[in-house]
Amino acid sequence: MKIDVLTLFPKMFEGPMGESMIGKAQENGHLEINISNFRDYSANKHHTVDDYPYGGGAGMLLKVQPIYDNLQSIKKSSPDTKKRVVLLDPAGTPFNQKMAEDFAQEEHLVFICGHYEGYDERIRSLVTDEVSIGDYVLTGGELGAMVMIDATVRLLPEVLGNELSAKTDSHSTGLLEHPQYTRPAVFNEMEVPEVLKNGNHKLIERWQLKEALRRTWIRRPDMLESIELTDEMNTLLKEIKHER
Structure with a gap:
């Protein structure tokens, strides 16, 4: 499986994604995880990724252009794989074990971690899934993405070491x-x-x-x-x- 994560804080993934089963899965060649900072794809000379919402309102919204260009880069780097693109959003479908099992069947997952007040609505047209890990709001989508990656990766063949363990989990x-x-x-x-x-x-x-x-x-x-x-x-x- 290949996993790409779009985030403004790549360092948040350095520890959790390199330890335990996820780290071993990467070492053994069962998993590839790539973390990209979508700020690097901003077309603005100041590399801004957010702006004020049209019509007014509190907070700032993530702009569509940096995320779009980051996704295009991922598609060009692996054009032959079908990608499931997951937007982390408090208003998304609640994540559960069945969804983890579905994700584990995919060849390539892409997670988009949000920040600030929310997204430019046009970002939603770029994704296949909008998912939440619970009825609460986090500072950003990074922790939610890690939860989903962990729950998914442990279901991959040979990752747990005992296939029965995953089948009998709560x-x-x-x-x-x-x-x-x-x-x-x-x-x-x-x-x-x-x-x-x-x-x-x-x-x-x-x-x-x-x-x-x-x-x-x-x-x-x-x-x-x-x-x-x-x-x-x-x-x-x-x-x-x-x-x-």
């Missing part, structure tokens, strides 16, 4: 992930559930599903409304509610 299955334990079996009188130690895989799978349902029902009951429950899941939910 939200990937439609449920929150079940509780997990490692050694020691007893710590400060807190014990690992016996079912996980008996080697009966059928019982373990049933326990894991039940606990995933329990955690989802208690913490995020809204998620249960968006998935189709099997007969087994309905039976387990009845047990959970009775136990509650």
Whole structure:
């Protein structure tokens, strides 16, 4: 996968994009990330990228020309790849695991990080997606872009090292992930559930599903409304509610 990021603050990406799984993915040749400062593409002699809005109003807007020219440069450097261009915007579609899975199927992603009061509306005509990471406003789109890149890259083949890890994550299955334990079996009188130690895989799978349902029902009951429950899941939910 190739990722390009358009930003006014390239140094913000130097640490996070070079560490952990993302850093290793680049070292192993599974990922290429390029960060560009769209101020470098400003046609203004002072390299300004913002201006006052027509009709008045508070704040400054990002101009369309620098971002347009930056995108054109990216297209010329890799003309044979289909690009998905993502605009970071508080008014965009909320980012979620399904979107990360969709992004992970792409060959080339481009993220545009905004600043100031907002965008010249014509910038929206240059993108394929407008995305937000939550119902709040950040200083700029950089942190949001990093969140989306991290959530996407970890889904690429061979990046996690264990493909099953991503498939069983919270939200990937439609449920929150079940509780997990490692050694020691007893710590400060807190014990690992016996079912996980008996080697009966059928019982373990049933326990894991039940606990995933329990955690989802208690913490995020809204998620249960968006998935189709099997007969087994309905039976387990009845047990959970009775136990509650």
